[in-house]
Amino acid sequence: MKKVIYTALLMTGLSVGSFAKTVNDEGKEAKNNAPAKVKYSSELADAENVVWSSSARFKKATFVKDGVQMTAFYNRVNEYVATTQLIEVTQLPATAIKSLIKHYPGYQMGEIIKYTGNNEAYFVNLRNEKENFLVKITDDANIGYFKDLK
Template structure:
């Protein structure tokens, strides 16, 4: 029984420790530590400077594509979940901008993150002297509180 467990652990360790080699634009060999099943997903096609990391819930690939820094998230089964990227306020609909100004007067607007997954939404950081939080803007321009930031 111990041999079976040790063999399983060894195989897991070997599969996790395997790195694929790629060549960057300068012709130098670069290491790509992408999980094999997500390495060629459409989100990563033509991506540059791909950097992988993971958390208990997700695997994350941060990369540049078409000059825009993007992050793609995958679940533990290497299935695509969503992408995020920073955007300018002009990306929001006029109705969403008007609603933000009306509902949150006196708040400064920070980063705006575009989330593209099963649906598309925007997350806007709003803050003043006392509060710092995110609101979610749905595709129909409705705005709702999302979470406090520290």
């Protein structure tokens, strides 16, 4: 179940640059209005350019806070689940960078997503001429394969 949630969050996070139209619960296009009963979390305090969208599993608010584009996810009962944002390699913990270099020599890093929910994790796109996949780095710098990408 965790993999399904992480995959849904990750794929949505990877597309953070593309905005979907906002859809209300009746399936009609809405005008960037927040869902009526969302229990606002501190993630949306002082947020700008908030755009809401909805899927079968999550309600998503894409916004800018302190100059950083982020996405907050809420479950179907409007409770906060997690926040994602694209980060630079320099924002990864030093132990994670060392571990990536040691375990994946010759791979190039692509997008890096910081996931903040009950736990903090990073999803790093690694690729070479033959492979393209994601690894998950936990808050204690453990690295594990997450998913192949096409």
